Amino acid sequence: MSQIDSNPERESSDNIYILSALVEDKPGVLFRVTNLFRARNFNIESITVGYSEAADLSRMTITTRSDDRTLDQLVKQLGKLIDVVEVRVLDRANTVYRELALIKMNAQDPTSRAEITNLASVFRGKILDIDKFTLTVEITGTPSKIDAFRNLVSDFGIVRLARTGVSALPRGAV
Amino acid sequence: MLWRTGSTLTRMKGAEALMRSLEKEGVDFVFGLPGGANLPIYDALVDAKIRHILVRHEQSAAHMADGYARIKRKAGVCFATSGPGATNLITGIATAYADSSPMVAVTGQVPLEMIGKDAFQETDIIGVANPCTKYTFQPRKATEIPETVKKGFYIAESGRPGPVLIDIPKDVQQDSQDIEFPDLIKVRGYNPTIDCDLSTIGKAAELLMAAERPIIMSGGGVILSGAFSELEVLAELLLTPVVTTFKGKGSFPENHSLAMGPIGMHGHAEANKIILEADCILAIGARFSDRSVGRFDEFGKGMSIIHMDIDPAEIGKNKSVDVAIVGDVKSSMKTMIKLLSKKMVKRSAENPWLRRRKELVDYYAESIKDYPRDLTARKVLKKLRQALPSEAIVTTEVGQCQMWTSLHFDVISPGTFFSSTGLGTMGFGFPAAIGAKAAKQDVPVVDIAGDGSFNMSENSLAVSVLENLPVIVILLNNYMLGMVAQWQRTFYNRRYEGVHLHNCPDYTKIADAYGAQGIKVQSLAELDTAIRSALKSNVATVIDIPIDPEEDVYPFVAPGTGLKDMIVGS
Numbered sequence: 001m002s003q004i005d006s007n008p009e010r011e012s013s014d015n016i017y018i019l020s021a022l023v024e025d026k027p028g029v030l031f032r033v034t035n036l037f038r039a040r041n042f043n044i045e046s047i048t049v050g051y052s053e054a055a056d057l058s059r060m061t062i063t064t065r066s067d068d069r070t071l072d073q074l075v076k077q078l079g080k081l082i083d084v085v086e087v088r089v090l091d092r093a094n095t096v097y098r099e100l101a102l103i104k105m106n107a108q109d110p111t112s113r114a115e116i117t118n119l120a121s122v123f124r125g126k127i128l129d130i131d132k133f134t135l136t137v138e139i140t141g142t143p144s145k146i147d148a149f150r151n152l153v154s155d156f157g158i159v160r161l162a163r164t165g166v167s168a169l170p171r172g173a174v
Numbered sequence: 175m176l177w178r179t180g181s182t183l184t185r186m187k188g189a190e191a192l193m194r195s196l197e198k199e200g201v202d203f204v205f206g207l208p209g210g211a212n213l214p215i216y217d218a219l220v221d222a223k224i225r226h227i228l229v230r231h232e233q234s235a236a237h238m239a240d241g242y243a244r245i246k247r248k249a250g251v252c253f254a255t256s257g258p259g260a261t262n263l264i265t266g267i268a269t270a271y272a273d274s275s276p277m278v279a280v281t282g283q284v285p286l287e288m289i290g291k292d293a294f295q296e297t298d299i300i301g302v303a304n305p306c307t308k309y310t311f312q313p314r315k316a317t318e319i320p321e322t323v324k325k326g327f328y329i330a331e332s333g334r335p336g337p338v339l340i341d342i343p344k345d346v347q348q349d350s351q352d353i354e355f356p357d358l359i360k361v362r363g364y365n366p367t368i369d370c371d372l373s374t375i376g377k378a379a380e381l382l383m384a385a386e387r388p389i390i391m392s393g394g395g396v397i398l399s400g401a402f403s404e405l406e407v408l409a410e411l412l413l414t415p416v417v418t419t420f421k422g423k424g425s426f427p428e429n430h431s432l433a434m435g436p437i438g439m440h441g442h443a444e445a446n447k448i449i450l451e452a453d454c455i456l457a458i459g460a461r462f463s464d465r466s467v468g469r470f471d472e473f474g475k476g477m478s479i480i481h482m483d484i485d486p487a488e489i490g491k492n493k494s495v496d497v498a499i500v501g502d503v504k505s506s507m508k509t510m511i512k513l514l515s516k517k518m519v520k521r522s523a524e525n526p527w528l529r530r531r532k533e534l535v536d537y538y539a540e541s542i543k544d545y546p547r548d549l550t551a552r553k554v555l556k557k558l559r560q561a562l563p564s565e566a567i568v569t570t571e572v573g574q575c576q577m578w579t580s581l582h583f584d585v586i587s588p589g590t591f592f593s594s595t596g597l598g599t600m601g602f603g604f605p606a607a608i609g610a611k612a613a614k615q616d617v618p619v620v621d622i623a624g625d626g627s628f629n630m631s632e633n634s635l636a637v638s639v640l641e642n643l644p645v646i647v648i649l650l651n652n653y654m655l656g657m658v659a660q661w662q663r664t665f666y667n668r669r670y671e672g673v674h675l676h677n678c679p680d681y682t683k684i685a686d687a688y689g690a691q692g693i694k695v696q697s698l699a700e701l702d703t704a705i706r707s708a709l710k711s712n713v714a715t716v717i718d719i720p721i722d723p724e725e726d727v728y729p730f731v732a733p734g735t736g737l738k739d740m741i742v743g744s
Contacts, residue, residue: 024363032304039305069490076487082309082329085363 016045017071018090018097018168019062022052024083032081033060042066042074046099046165057085061097061167090168097168100138101146102128106157107135116153123149134159183354188316189218189347191355192280195323197223198355201251203612205229205238209255210295212282214347216253227612227641230633232259234605236266237631240275241609244592245567247400249276249330249338250609256282257295260341261302265599267337268306272596273421274398276335278326279303285345286314299341308336314343316351324359333366334485335398366484370501375509378456378480378497383518385454385478387527388414391437394421394595395459395483401504402588405458406430408507411514413521414456415531417445419466420580422459424591428584434531435584437737438466440577443542443729444534446737451530458482459503462492463596464733472736482506542743545725549697551578551650554719555622557698558648559583561705566618567610569593571603571627573657575650577727579622601630607645608638618709619645625675626655628716632681635688638714646708647716652723653677660726685716694718 023029030049037044045063052059066074071089078087090097107113113135120127120137123145129136139149143166150158186194192215196204205227208216219226229235232254239250254263260281270277284293300310309329313322322340330338382388390412396405405425409416409432416426417434420441426433435442437449449455455477460466467473470492481488481495482503489498499506544552555578562568564586570576570593585591592610594602607621621628628649638645659673685692690713693704701719708715730741 028300028310031301035304069494073487073491076489080485080487082361082364 014065014067016063016065018092018095018166019064019075019078019087020090020168020170021060021062021078021087022054022057022085023049023060024085025051025056025058026083029058029083030060032083033062033078036077036081040073040077042070046163048165048167061165063166090170094171095168096171097142097166098140099143099146099164099166100140101150101161101163102136102138103150103153103158104129104134104136104160105153106133106159108133112156116156119149119152125149183352185350186353187214187218187348187350188313188319188342189214191316191319191353192323192342192347193218193222193224194355195320196251199323199327200248203227203242204251204253205235205242205609206253207232207235207255207259208253209259209282211256211284211344212253212259212280212342212347214344215280215282215342227608227637227643229605230636231631232262233265233601234631234634234637236263236277236279237269237599237602237605238609238612238637239277239279240266240270240273240602241569241592241606242613243270243276243609244606245610245613247398249278249327249335251278251280253280254282255295256284256299257297259295260299261297264302264306267303267339269594269597269599269602270337271306271308273594274335274394275337276330277337278323278330279337279339281339281341282347283312283341283343286343287345289343299339303339306337307339310339310341312341312343313346316346316349317353319346320353320355321359324356325361328359329361329364333364367486367500368484368502368505370482370499370506370509372509374497374499375506375513378499379510379513379517381454381478381480381497382412382456382514387452388412388454388456389449389452390414390416391419391449391455391457391460392416392422392425393419393458393460394425395503396422396425397459397589397592399459399484399502399504400589401459401507402426404504404507404511407511408514411511411518413523413525413528415448415528417441417449419460419463419595420593421595423580423593424585424588427586427588429586432531434535436580438580439468439731439733440580440727440729441466441731442581443538443740443742444531446729446731446740447534448531450738452477454478454480456480456482457495458507459484461488464492467493468731468736468739469734472738538742542728545722547722547725549719549721550725551575551721552582553698554648554650554701554721555579555582557701558620558622558705561702561709562618562620565590566620567591567607567614568620568622569603569607569610571621571623572598572600573624573627573655574652574660574727575622575624575627575656577657578650581727583622600627602627604628604631604645604647605634605637608634608641608643611643611645615643620648621645622648623650624656625649625651625653625681628681629675629679632684635685635690635714635716639689642712644712644714646705647714649681649716649718650721651681651718652721652725654723656723657727659723663724663726664730665732681716681718685714688714690714690716692716692718694720696720
């Protein structure tokens with residue numbers, strides 16, 4: 001999940017790609033898309049789906065780890081799905097992309113609490129919830145930024161973590 | 175997006191709307207079996223101008239619809255009830271999907287409010303069918319049915335054809351509504367490419383004109399597109415040998431002076447040999463399947479490959495190619511013929527490449543010996559070819575019988591042969607032959623069968639007899655699951671397990687029990703008489719031909735190896 005930004009230490013020759021698809025907003029479409037990935041042995045790192053600019057279309061953002069040839073197949077096979085109206089691979093250099101993470105950490109002692117709050121503010125995170133035992137932070141950014149925050153706070157003990165997966169749009173006029 | 179022109183509202187039930195919609199699509203036959211959840215459909219069928227063929231198992235209904243579609247070249251229709259009825263269709267639907275055969279399967283479903291409650295005979299057939307259909311629909315209002323059916327046929331028959339499933343909840347079938355029938359529909363996310371990009375034709379033509387040893391590899395797409403005359407013109411213009419895939423068998427007359435027969439695991443030896451010697455392959459409506467080309471990494475090395483196909487996703491799926499021509503192959507070939515007729519310098523028929531073709535054909539005709547028995551698959555199939563008119567429709571079951579047909583039965587008249595080539599479904603041939611007979615009742619229809627496969631759908635004899643759709647079953651009976659036995663003999667040191675069928679049942683008695691004609695033959699002379707009797711008969715005829723269980727299919731390209739590793743004989 002963490003390699004959407006270039007990571008020189010990655011062992012595989014595969015790359016992570018971001019795909020943006022406009023799909024019919026009706027029951028079963030997400031199933032058809034994910035079933036295609038499973039049936040053809042394609043990889044899904046993350047998938048997000050929600051309303052798009054058009055009333056009856058949803059936008060799906062899929063990040064996938066793939067080599068170039070598989071990517072070509074993946075785009076063509078997705079394009080063949082009748083509920084997929086448009087699919088494109090986003091060029092990462094010309095794309096804005098963000099992920100949101102909610103992280104609940106142990107924060108029983110006051111020093112931890114202060115330190116987490118500090119780190120969160122460096123990362124422009126928000127404290128969403130606090131009680132005697134834990135502290136929940138919202139971080140928004142590129143996946144690697146979220147990874148970095150997670151690494152920094154891992155010593156406090158992460159109790160729960162939820163990430164949304166990437167949403168993305170091309171930069172500039174489309 | 176949907177444009178309606180000149181349609182009017184009529185009050186009727188969902189099931190009636192289904193019948194009117196099917197009639198509007200020109201459906202004359204449906205193959206099916208009723209049950210609790212599609213009773214309203216059967217009630218509406220009573221008054222419809224559609225002939226219903228009652229099957230004895232839903233899998234056969236799907237195969238019949240498939241066989242019908244392959245000959246009519248329009249969608250075959252099958253009906254089944256919910257739950258087990260619907261799941262029984264699945265093998266037939268998956269068979270049609272693997273072979274790009276147009277089909278519309280209509281299943282009954284439990285009423286809307288029962289869906290998800292694990293009701294009696296409830297199956298999530300939309301979920302089950304998704305991976306083996308082009309699309310699935312579940313209309314949730316009677317008013318949606320006409321548009322759904324129209325879209326279903328459009329999707330099934332256009333582009334690269336395939337099966338579509340329409341699952342209709344029982345209350346939707348029963349509900350009376352003001353129904354409107356659209357004349358035009360458009361599916362936003364579905365725009366098959368018909369006309370190819372002209373520049374790709376230009377590039378391909380240059381490669382073909384420059385090639386010294388060009389070859390055409392013709393696939394099932396040529397048959398689906400009905401591009402038989404285009405293929406002949408193109409081959410004669412380029413003076414290229416023509417090999418086919420097994421699915422493409424019969425896309426080119428196999429007695430033509432340029433024909434080489436099918437390539438592949440059990441392809442013709444000369445076809446497997448010559449394709450490796452070519453310097454430029456024009457693959458038309460073919461998908462470079464493992465059974466056709468062996469190892470993807472070895473095939474096509476040192477050659478330029480031109481790939482014509484209607485499905486853009488087939489380009490580069492198994493094999494990277496030099497030029498891709500995406501579009502309907504008939505229209506692409508027409509364009510290419512036009513271009514080549516203008517540009518091409520005519521080749522001499524006396525060129526070394528065509529001499530090499532002849533040399534290979536002669537060499538293997540001489541060197542490949544028949545199995546040393548009086549009655550062999552090869553002799554039976556050669557005799558069958560002599561006895562049948564060229565326009566007879568021939569299909570097969572799956573296994574050795576199928577591969578012997580690939581090798582020893584020449585298809586003369588294009589488009590008269592089909593088989594379950596992609597999925598390899600045992601039990602396909604016989605019901606599919608009945609479907610083909612429904613599509614074209616004035617020609618003989620033959621199923622070349624083995625005992626293992628025929629046993630799986632022999633109950634369709636009842637359908638053939640009662641519905642007066644007589645077909646001829648050429649039963650190559652070796653009392654074995656012969657192809658599995660061949661593999662156990664070849665790769666597992668003759669350790670046989672699960673392959674012996676013994677002489678059970680007696681197929682002439684089976685035929686007799688259904689009111690069909692059963693003939694057992696022991697010699698080629700008796701076979702000749704039996705075929706003649708079958709051609710005259712007005713009921714199905716099963717010709718039971720005992721052959722030696724040790725007769726193997728050769729040549730053989732073992733799985734995981736390349737065409738160059740072909741084993742010519744034992």
